[in-house]
Amino acid sequence: MxxxxxxxxxxxxxxxxxxxxxxxxxxxxxxxxxxxxxxxxxxxxxxxxxxxxxxxxxxxxxxxxxxxxxxxxxxxxxxxxxxxxxxxxxxxxxxxxxxxxxxxxxxxxxxxxxxxxxxxxxxxxxxxxxxxxxxxxxxxxxxxxxxxxxxxxxxxxxxxxxxxxxxxxxxxxxxxxxMVPDAFRRQMLFELDMTILRLRAQMGDTPDVVNLTAHYHNLIRQWAEV
Incomplete structure (x- = not known):
């Protein structure tokens, strides 16, 4: 990317x-x-x-x-x-x-x-x-x-x-x-993060936005090397 x-x-x-x-x-x-x-x-x-x-x-x-x-x-x-x-x-x-x-x-x-x-x-x-x-x-x-x-x-x-x-x-x-060595995973995480930010700006912290944010952080937990 x-x-x-x-x-x-x-x-x-x-x-x-x-x-x-x-x-x-x-x-x-x-x-x-x-x-x-x-x-x-x-x-x-x-x-x-x-x-x-x-x-x-x-x-x-x-x-x-x-x-x-x-x-x-x-x-x-x-x-x-x-x-x-x-x-x-x-x-x-x-x-x-x-x-x-x-x-x-x-x-x-x-x-x-x-x-x-x-x-x-x-x-x-x-x-x-x-x-x-x-x-x-x-x-x-x-x-x-x-x-x-x-x-x-x-x-x-x-x-x-x-x-x-x-x-x-x-x-x-x-x-x-x-922290995430795989370039494809990094790109997916970046696109997901940008999508969450746009949805928060449009909708606020609705339950769906909070749920999507949780998925983002759980993916980092799965893939990150710290």
Whole structure:
């Protein structure tokens, strides 16, 4: 499931992050990945142990975790420390799939990468190119969102970032290990949760809505690994 999550970061948070990143010491992204992906990766990345990295990562992770759509879609058990990258002057990242298990760069805790998330940090008019392309059984999906918005997509997806031909593309990215490992079950739970919210808005907490809510939580009890 792919999901556009609007307004993860507000304007003050975006301005703060961009201000810090403007003077950050970037490193070449190909030094931060495996041998196969390194051949496709031409960007810059903020070192995870840079002094400015952790406060920014904490800000992005907190913003994701407080967003109800992220909570409903990802059902997060572990959100790895968010990272930051920049693309300019033709920088791109060719087709690749993310590693199935990733260690947290700060804590060292390993997590399964069920869900990938990219948070866009500057406006699409600030740069040309830089679209995130995600492949699935329905074809290719092109993503280029406004600053502060996020895209959530399966960690199993082959994906790429198209070359940036003008300006700079700034983003934060992370992976989530879900309490519900099965992607199909997560999607069913998300759709059920959204249906319950719509029915509550229309009808209030009628007996049928309460009963449906109980089924939702009982399914989580059956499927969740905590």
């Amino acid at each position: 792919m999901l556009h999550i609007p307004d993860v970061l507000n304007q003050d948070e975006l301005a703060h992050i961009r201000g810090v990143l403007a003077t950050a010491g970037w490193t070449e992204g190909r030094h931060t990945t495996g041998a196969q992906a390194a051949q496709q990766k031409w960007n810059y990345q903020l070192p995870v142990l840079a002094p400015e990295a952790q406060p920014l990562a904490d800000l992005v992770r907190a913003a994701l975790l407080r967003h109800p759509l992220f909570q409903s879609a990802a059902l997060p058990k572990t959100v790895l420390t968010p990272r930051f990258n920049a693309y300019e002057d033709g920088g791109h990242f060719g087709n690749h799939v993310d590693g199935s298990i990733q260690p947290d760069p700060v804590t060292g805790q390993a997590a399964r990468t069920d869900v990938s998330t990219t948070v866009f940090l500057n406006e699409p008019d600030d740069y040309e190119g830089g679209e995130l392309i995600v492949e699935d059984t329905y074809g290719s999906h092109e993503v280029k969102l406004k600053a502060g918005d996020a895209i959530l997509y399966p960690g199993t997806s082959i994906h790429r970032v198209e070359p940036v031909t003008r300006g700079m593309r700034l983003a934060s990215f992370t992976w989530t290990q879900s």
